[in-house]
Amino acid sequence: AQSVTQPDIHITVSEGASLELRCNYSYGATPYLFWYVQSPGQGLQLLLKYFSGDTLVQGIKGFEAEFKRSQSSFNLRKPSVHWSDAAEYFCAVGETGRRALTFGSGTRLQVQP
């Protein structure tokens, strides 16, 4: 069965600093990978997704993620964090033939002024 690990439960960065959120997946075939963001009391908003092709994926709000098959990772990055980026971030994997996402446990991002 597939699984997703987000090793960092909580991260605090200063506004303007760079950000990297880690995600490791376990899946036998080519994974479909997603990053979602959830603001307090809200649903999930898609930041970006990877299906195939270029391993560096650009998303909304200045986020990007890099797929590394050899490390089974799909880390999310942003060069300069804004206070409005404070939220919870979820990495997810989708599997072939099944519309069901498996989510990681999430990383809560706090941004210091």
Added chain:
Amino acid sequence: KAGVTQTPRYLIKTRGQQVTLSCSPISGHRSVSWYQQTPGQGLQFLFEYFSETQRNKGNFPGRFSGRQFSNSRSEMNVSTLELGDSALYLCASSQGTSGGSGLETQYFGPGTRLLVL
């Protein structure tokens, strides 16, 4: 296009009661999935409906059920509520055009927060 809508947004029930939650997908989307989000278990897949049929199911007891109507709107029902059913229930819709593949982007609604007392 309007996004995924869920009603009600908040709900308080007591143990033993049953509850029905509603989800309207994005116009043109034919697949609706339901997820449960709790602090302890995180985000877990409940089930997915496509063309009024349950296509996939997560690891939840039979007290959790759902259905989909011909206009793609979906409802989920939880019978005999337990304290542990307190959660945010999220509905997601996707186009449903890729043969059930996990590569389809799922768009989430704001959720229904259920509190069981």
